Amino acid sequence: MRHIINILDLSVEEIDVLIKLADDIMENPDKYNEACRHKILATLFFEPSTRTRLSFESAMLSLGGQVLGFSEAGSSSAAKGESVADTVAVVSGYADIIAMRHPKEGAPIVAAAHSGVPVINAGDGGHYHPTQTLTDLLTIHHEKGRFDNLTVGFCGDLKFGRTVHSLIGALSRYSGIKFVLISPEELKLPGFVKQEYIKNKNIEYRQYTSLDDVIGELDILYMTRVQKERFFNEEDYLRLRDCYILTAEKMKLAKTDMCVLHPLPRVNEISTEVDSDPRACYFRQARYGKFIRMALIMKLLNAAD
Ligand code: CP
Numbered sequence: 001m002r003h004i005i006n007i008l009d010l011s012v013e014e015i016d017v018l019i020k021l022a023d024d025i026m027e028n029p030d031k032y033n034e035a036c037r038h039k040i041l042a043t044l045f046f047e048p049s050t051r052t053r054l055s056f057e058s059a060m061l062s063l064g065g066q067v068l069g070f071s072e073a074g075s076s077s078a079a080k081g082e083s084v085a086d087t088v089a090v091v092s093g094y095a096d097i098i099a100m101r102h103p104k105e106g107a108p109i110v111a112a113a114h115s116g117v118p119v120i121n122a123g124d125g126g127h128y129h130p131t132q133t134l135t136d137l138l139t140i141h142h143e144k145g146r147f148d149n150l151t152v153g154f155c156g157d158l159k160f161g162r163t164v165h166s167l168i169g170a171l172s173r174y175s176g177i178k179f180v181l182i183s184p185e186e187l188k189l190p191g192f193v194k195q196e197y198i199k200n201k202n203i204e205y206r207q208y209t210s211l212d213d214v215i216g217e218l219d220i221l222y223m224t225r226v227q228k229e230r231f232f233n234e235e236d237y238l239r240l241r242d243c244y245i246l247t248a249e250k251m252k253l254a255k256t257d258m259c260v261l262h263p264l265p266r267v268n269e270i271s272t273e274v275d276s277d278p279r280a281c282y283f284r285q286a287r288y289g290k291f292i293r294m295a296l297i298m299k300l301l302n303a304a305d
Helices: 012-027 051-062 084-091 107-113 130-144 162-171 191-199 234-240 282-300
Strands: 040-045 066-070 097-102 119-124 151-155 178-182 204-208 220-223 259-261
Touching (some): 040 051, 040 084, 084 107, 107 119, 119 130, 130 282, 162 220
Parallel strands (some): 151 178, 151 220, 178 204, 220 259
16 A cells, blocks of 8 residues: 655656656546445545645546545535544545645645555645646647656745645655755745755756846746745735736747646736736646546556556
8 A cells, every 4th residue: 555645755767657647648548437336535624725636536436446535625524623634544545545635734644554455645734745747748749749858947936835845855756956945034945955955966957036137048937825824924925925927028038838836726917918828737737637646546546557
């Protein structure tokens, strides 16, 4: 039994296998529509979600399985004070696999320790979001055709942005990667991510506060939302929320084949006028999330053999 807590729980080779499987699922969906028949996925979401929860549920339904779960802590017995450990110990008696989102960093580790079935981290606080990273990698594979020799810019909230932390960890395993970190001073990449995934691996990186200064060098621009829910005071959020807004005017400074990714939801950080630019990949990216989650569920349930 395997749990997926961090993207590094999967080797580069295993990620390649998942991407190939997701590609085959996209091309031949009928081949897989009974792959998880009689299996049940539990989605335990203690924090709001649209894409992650619904794409997990859509993935399991498209594999012929069934789903149960809750979409907010308030509708579960967490509201009565039940611990994550007890919740998961109980739910693992009702389901074959669990996808869990929780606002506290490390909660999926506790869940895995008390589960009798595989646990997938569907986002833990400002820590990690491995299945978003699989989604991002499938998107990069489709849009750029490679993972090495890319200059990848991360822009916005790099401090609390769990999707940023996970994707930096994943890309740090490929050769010729360069990172450009664009954020206000207060939202810089945390030391643990920089040390473990960039400095320890001698990866080339630069830090900027201005997007305009570097957008022309990027192969991929990964935009992020300034996350209101991670701030302790409203004043700081209001001051920082609109620090970067990608507009059609700014896109004129970018390479003609630059790829704009965003885990979504967006608020103001990408102007809607950018959506019609062929370099805007974020809605395609959200769609890919279903297929890579289908591949992951099949692998963890040994349904891909
Ligand atoms: N990208 C992502 O995690 O979106 P949701 O919060 O809607 O699941």
